[in-house]
Amino acid sequence: MADTVKLPEDSFKPMTPAERQALDSEKIAAPSLTFRQDAWRRLKKNKGAWVSLIVLAIIFIMAFGSLVVSPHNPNAVNPSYANLPSKIPGVGINGFNGTLVQAGQRVDAYKQAGASAGTYYIMGTDYLGRDLFSRVLYGTRISLIIALVATLFDLTIGVTYGMISGWKGGRVDTIMQRIIEIILSIPNLVVIVLLILILKPGMTSIIIAIALTSWVNMARLVRAQTLELKEQEFILAARTLGESSMKISFKHLLPNLSSVIIINTMFTIPNAIFFEATLSYIGIGISSPQASLGTLLNDGQKNFQFLPYQMWWPALILSIIMLAFNLLGDGLRDAFDPRTKE
Amino acid sequence: MAKYLAKRIFYLILTLFIVITVTFFLMKLLPGTPLTNQAKLSKSQIALIYQQYGLDKPVWQQYVLYLAGAVKGNFGTSFQFSDQPVSYLISSRIEPSLQIGLQAIIVGVIVGIVIGAFGAMKQNSWVDTSATVVSILGISIPSFVLAVLLQYYLGLKLGWFPIAEWGGFSYTVLPTLALAAAPLAESARFVRTEMVDVLSSDYIELAKAKGLSRMGVIYHHALRNSLIPLITIVGPLAVNIMTGSMVVENIFSIPGIGEQFVKSVLTNDYPTIMGLTIVYSFMLCVVLLITDILYGIVDPRIRITGKAN
Numbered sequence: 308m309a310d311t312v313k314l315p316e317d318s319f320k321p322m323t324p325a326e327r328q329a330l331d332s333e334k335i336a337a338p339s340l341t342f343r344q345d346a347w348r349r350l351k352k353n354k355g356a357w358v359s360l361i362v363l364a365i366i367f368i369m370a371f372g373s374l375v376v377s378p379h380n381p382n383a384v385n386p387s388y389a390n391l392p393s394k395i396p397g398v399g400i401n402g403f404n405g406t407l408v409q410a411g412q413r414v415d416a417y418k419q420a421g422a423s424a425g426t427y428y429i430m431g432t433d434y435l436g437r438d439l440f441s442r443v444l445y446g447t448r449i450s451l452i453i454a455l456v457a458t459l460f461d462l463t464i465g466v467t468y469g470m471i472s473g474w475k476g477g478r479v480d481t482i483m484q485r486i487i488e489i490i491l492s493i494p495n496l497v498v499i500v501l502l503i504l505i506l507k508p509g510m511t512s513i514i515i516a517i518a519l520t521s522w523v524n525m526a527r528l529v530r531a532q533t534l535e536l537k538e539q540e541f542i543l544a545a546r547t548l549g550e551s552s553m554k555i556s557f558k559h560l561l562p563n564l565s566s567v568i569i570i571n572t573m574f575t576i577p578n579a580i581f582f583e584a585t586l587s588y589i590g591i592g593i594s595s596p597q598a599s600l601g602t603l604l605n606d607g608q609k610n611f612q613f614l615p616y617q618m619w620w621p622a623l624i625l626s627i628i629m630l631a632f633n634l635l636g637d638g639l640r641d642a643f644d645p646r647t648k649e
Numbered sequence: 650m651a652k653y654l655a656k657r658i659f660y661l662i663l664t665l666f667i668v669i670t671v672t673f674f675l676m677k678l679l680p681g682t683p684l685t686n687q688a689k690l691s692k693s694q695i696a697l698i699y700q701q702y703g704l705d706k707p708v709w710q711q712y713v714l715y716l717a718g719a720v721k722g723n724f725g726t727s728f729q730f731s732d733q734p735v736s737y738l739i740s741s742r743i744e745p746s747l748q749i750g751l752q753a754i755i756v757g758v759i760v761g762i763v764i765g766a767f768g769a770m771k772q773n774s775w776v777d778t779s780a781t782v783v784s785i786l787g788i789s790i791p792s793f794v795l796a797v798l799l800q801y802y803l804g805l806k807l808g809w810f811p812i813a814e815w816g817g818f819s820y821t822v823l824p825t826l827a828l829a830a831a832p833l834a835e836s837a838r839f840v841r842t843e844m845v846d847v848l849s850s851d852y853i854e855l856a857k858a859k860g861l862s863r864m865g866v867i868y869h870h871a872l873r874n875s876l877i878p879l880i881t882i883v884g885p886l887a888v889n890i891m892t893g894s895m896v897v898e899n900i901f902s903i904p905g906i907g908e909q910f911v912k913s914v915l916t917n918d919y920p921t922i923m924g925l926t927i928v929y930s931f932m933l934c935v936v937l938l939i940t941d942i943l944y945g946i947v948d949p950r951i952r953i954t955g956k957a958n
Contacts, residue, residue: 493929630785
């Protein structure tokens with residue numbers, strides 16, 4: 308059998324360094340990536356999430372930048388320019404050129420109001436002549452602040468609660484889960500409304516009410532993940548080495564929970580925005596002269612039949628924000644956990 | 650099963666008891682009274698009105714009385730409409746809310762299943778993309794925005810449906826559509842994900858290998874198995890609809906409990922707010938209980954035991 312094997316002569320020559328380089332199967336071609344870098348790379352591949360991230364960045368910059376530069380004062384009343392439709396310079400399309408249909412005829416509302424040729428309001432003005440664009444920026448800012456602060460609180464409560472419940476286990480866990488079940492059996496909005504009634508309507512009470520009700524989901528997810536993590540070897544090792552529970556939770560649990568937390572936050576924020584808008588819309592949210600997207604929608608809806616743009620703009624911005632957060636959340640979920648990729 | 654049921658019903662009652670207790674004491678913290686014109690009333694008149702509402706007794710007695718009443722479905726008398734018991738106010742208004750809510754959840758879930766199933770069947774084609782777009786939009790557009798748009802375009806401009814008030818079936822169409830968007834989107838997303846999973850499993854391969862028709866495989870094997878987990882999201886969907894109904898009923902001026910809740914909040918009608926909170930929690934508890942039981946019946950893989958959790 309051995310004599311049938313014919314090996315070529317050159318198999319026994321030493322390789323040149325170049326050949327060795329080419330054949331080196333042990334070499335790692337791509338630079339090694341940490342978990343986070345890998346997730347970031349996957350996120351960038353997801354077009355929807357990437358566009359959402361950019362859109363959100365633009366909305367954030369505009370909403371908070373309007374603190375410094377705003378086209379008009381969002382609260383400056385100018386009755387002679389009331390209810391002007393949107394006019395964008397250089398755009399001739401009906402609906403964006405400052406014309407309105409009145410008694411079946413299209414008229415230039417800006418001329419009627421006696422505005423000079425250089426006057427324009429990108430989104431028009433409201434019933435008091437306030438610039439709608441500035442108001443939408445202002446309202447977006449308030450809505451975002453409410454959502455972000457509420458989310459921050461709900462993050463702290465939810466993560467702590469979930470971690471304690473999962474880590475302690477046993478009776479503590481059972482009781483904590485029963486409490487969650489009870490909270491879950493009352494519709495969120497009802498609880499929020501009751502809390503706002505007690506705390507007196509206003510921005511702070513909305514933030515508190517939303518924060519106090521929306522942590523439940525976070526707590527459940529964090530608990531489930533903690534239950535899984537605490538059985539793993541690295542936690543056992545840390546315990547054996549005598550680390551305190553506190554230190555384990557910060558040094559070992561939290562980093563491993565971060566993807567769950569980040570993903571869920573992306574869904575909590577639009578939820579908070581939605582609750583705030585609903586509350587303001589039914590009249591127990593932000594009160595004037597403050598404005599949020601919800602109050603703007605409420606104002607706009609009153610005149611929707613004749614001046615539809617007054618509702619369309621805030622509705623559009625609200626929907627874009629919700630859409631962007633949802634898409635980003637989906638993208639992040641796929642990025643952090645490639646197994647769930649649909 | 651009987652043991653499990655008993656346990657669940659016990660928890661349901663415990664939950665409701667806690668809800669009643671918490672709302673009762675929260676409402677006691679608030680300053681409102683049933684008096685409309687306090688400055689013009691004499692001391693004895695105020696005392697009489699307080700007596701009529703049972704507010705002259707110490708708080709713990711009021712609480713015991715309230716609890717005893719609530720068991721029998723008596724939630725006291727409304728502050729806003731004097732002489733009207735809250736239970737009457739609720740029972741006369743619950744029907745429109747239930748009708749719209751049920752219609753919305755049925756329409757939403759059925760259309761959502763169809764959209765989600767088509768998306769999964771034609772994965773990564775234009776059908777799938779548009780199904781995803783529909784479900785993302787449904788989640789992103791708040792129901793009250795949708796309600797106003799439907800009211801204006803389908804109701805006022807096209808005149809297909811009445812724009813507000815309550816009458817026959819045609820009055821329910823627009824509010825149902827406005828409320829159905831969210832459950833539609835949620836269930837479409839859910840069914841799509843489940844079905845993509847199911848379609849790649851071995852028993853589907855086997856069914857195909859046996860030579861079953863494509864529709865046969867989809868209908869008998871794929872769809873059925875992807876629908877089972879859908880039961881778990883019915884509870885959250887019900888919450889969604891309850892929340893949405895508060896605003897949507899207002900927009901369409903439907904005499905339902907959602908509209909009443911908002912009205913009571915704006916007029917500080919505490920007995921009605923409490924009554925409605927209890928009714929909402931009760932409905933939600935029942936929905937959650939039914940879905941849990943159904944899930945056990947439909948999916949034999951899930952063994953219901955008497956153990957907690």
